[in-house]
Amino acid sequence: xxxxxxxxMAAEMFPDRVGLVCDGQRWTYAxxxxxxxxxxxxxxxxxxxxxxxxxxxxxxxxxxxxxxxLAGLPYCPLNYRLADGELAALLxxxxxxLVIGDETRVMRIAGSQGHIAYSRDKFAAKALESLQNRASVxxxxxxDIAVQLFTSGTTAAPKAAILRHSNLLGYILNSVEFGSAxxxxxxxxxxPPYHIAGISALMSSIYAGRRIVMLPAFAPTxxxxxxxxxxxxxxxxxxxxxxxxxxTLASGAETDISSLRAIAYGxxxxxxxxxRKALGMFPDVNFTNAYGLTETSSTIAxxxxxxxxxxxxxxxxxxxxxxxxxxxxLPTVEIEIRDENGQVLPPNETGEIYVRxxxxxxxxxxxxxxxxGGWFPTRDAGFMxxxxxxxxxxxxxxxxVRGGENISPGEIEDVLLTHPAVADACACAIxxxxxxxxxxxxxxxxxxxxxxxxxxxxxxIRDRLRSSRVPDQIAFLQDLPYNEMGKLMxxxxxxxxxx
Numbered sequence: 001x002x003x004x005x006x007x008x009m010a011a012e013m014f015p016d017r018v019g020l021v022c023d024g025q026r027w028t029y030a031x032x033x034x035x036x037x038x039x040x041x042x043x044x045x046x047x048x049x050x051x052x053x054x055x056x057x058x059x060x061x062x063x064x065x066x067x068x069x070l071a072g073l074p075y076c077p078l079n080y081r082l083a084d085g086e087l088a089a090l091l092x093x094x095x096x097x098l099v100i101g102d103e104t105r106v107m108r109i110a111g112s113q114g115h116i117a118y119s120r121d122k123f124a125a126k127a128l129e130s131l132q133n134r135a136s137v138x139x140x141x142x143x144d145i146a147v148q149l150f151t152s153g154t155t156a157a158p159k160a161a162i163l164r165h166s167n168l169l170g171y172i173l174n175s176v177e178f179g180s181a182x183x184x185x186x187x188x189x190x191x192p193p194y195h196i197a198g199i200s201a202l203m204s205s206i207y208a209g210r211r212i213v214m215l216p217a218f219a220p221t222x223x224x225x226x227x228x229x230x231x232x233x234x235x236x237x238x239x240x241x242x243x244x245x246x247x248t249l250a251s252g253a254e255t256d257i258s259s260l261r262a263i264a265y266g267x268x269x270x271x272x273x274x275x276r277k278a279l280g281m282f283p284d285v286n287f288t289n290a291y292g293l294t295e296t297s298s299t300i301a302x303x304x305x306x307x308x309x310x311x312x313x314x315x316x317x318x319x320x321x322x323x324x325x326x327x328x329x330l331p332t333v334e335i336e337i338r339d340e341n342g343q344v345l346p347p348n349e350t351g352e353i354y355v356r357x358x359x360x361x362x363x364x365x366x367x368x369x370x371x372x373g374g375w376f377p378t379r380d381a382g383f384m385x386x387x388x389x390x391x392x393x394x395x396x397x398x399x400x401v402r403g404g405e406n407i408s409p410g411e412i413e414d415v416l417l418t419h420p421a422v423a424d425a426c427a428c429a430i431x432x433x434x435x436x437x438x439x440x441x442x443x444x445x446x447x448x449x450x451x452x453x454x455x456x457x458x459x460x461i462r463d464r465l466r467s468s469r470v471p472d473q474i475a476f477l478q479d480l481p482y483n484e485m486g487k488l489m490x491x492x493x494x495x496x497x498x499x
Contacts, residue, residue: 038131039067048098055101056216077194160365170358181210200298220248238267238486268486291326303327333357438472
């Protein structure tokens with residue numbers, strides 16, 4: 001099997017149901033399948049070795065993903081926000097590719113690499129023209145590469161993460177019920193197409209038979225407007241998006257969002273204050289926290305709607321704390337917490353998160369990161385409580401080691417965010433002659449005129465945590481750096497503090 005099965009089944013069951021809405025254009029499931037089949041012919045005829053998208057979310061993301069699958073080539077969407085030099089280097093690594101999107105830019109920065117480039121409109125039109133010449137599809141592609149995604153490359157050259165058809169199908173078939181969505185259900189997708197969350201959102205909605213509503217670039221007013229006009233029932237957001245949506249509604253924006261039934265979030269740490277506000281503002285909406293990685297084909301743990309409500313309503317501190325957790329592992333994956341020697345840790349002890357399962361690839365171009373038992377080291381630090389709820393402490397290399405004591409930046413940030421003057425906060429390690437590493441914090445204020453003193457913030461942390469968590473350095477910034485998925489770029493903050 002390959003992932004084209006998902007679209008084929010949806011088109012057979014719901015041929016006339018609208019499967020995609022983008023920029024006012026509507027595509028039925030039958031039309032999407034026709035376009036993907038035509039695209040597969042175009043791709044084969046091109047002689048390309050990869051299919052790439054260099055654009056915002058659009059209909060080409062669906063057509064190219066499944067067209068590449070039908071043609072038996074890897075789909076490799078690229079981050080169009082990269083600088084020319086970085087992008088040219090990635091294009092060189094997948095040459096020759098059929099690239100859809102900004103054809104002018106592709107030819108300008110990588111014209112000598114042998115790529116074939118089409119605008120999104122030209123690609124869709126030529127795919128439909130090629131439909132009449134389509135050849136039979138090779139169904140023995142389960143172990144072939146379906147998707148290749150480049151990691152962010154914060155500290156080194158980006159790695160090419162490999163996801164095979166079997167990995168992606170292992171996730172979708174085990175977590176989504178086929179045809180389970182009603183004809184009135186619509187999912188608003190605003191996640192970048194080069195992120196695993198964007199790809200999994202397309203596949204899961206198609207397999208469920210849900211209408212996909214694409215918003216190419218996020219703005220809270222546009223997001224709210226589409227909820228109303230398209231009667232959206234489901235949405236996925238990153239933490240920074242949810243915070244901006246809440247602020248927009250709190251400022252008096254008048255929008256009918258009564259159709260909204262479920263909001264999933266992930267991609268970065270959700271501040272407790274934000275999710276508490278959201279639960280109060282949307283009491284009838286089902287919230288789900290989804291934790292996953294590129295190398296695991298998306299979600300591996302979920303904190304479901306009932307967990308959210310139970311944590312918010314409970315007087316038990318342990319149950320309350322679960323609102324800040326990632327939930328419990330999916331039934332089809334195993335998760336362990338290990339120390340630096342690879343030994344499995346008991347509940348409530350922090351270590352590195354390891355995961356194993358059919359959907360887990362753990363593979364990069366040219367090598368596998370799996371150990372002999374098939375376990376993938378996520379490089380995320382965390383712990384599990386006695387009931388199997390997973391808590392994230394941050395990236396393993398973000399943990400602050402002060403005088404031999406491991407300190408989670410997240411626990412300090414959560415305390416800072418309880419201060420009424422603090423809008424955002426980041427804690428990170430800074431060099432220290434005495435301690436090896438010391439604690440630096442960067443704070444964004446709601447109003448620069450209501451600035452708390454350094455001592456006030458230090459006392460807050462000391463009272464809530466302990467003296468070893470008190471920062472050695474405090475900086476006040478206009479804002480913190482986040483990537484497009486809402487992940488705090490902690491290393492950038494560290495550079496600013498050190499400088």
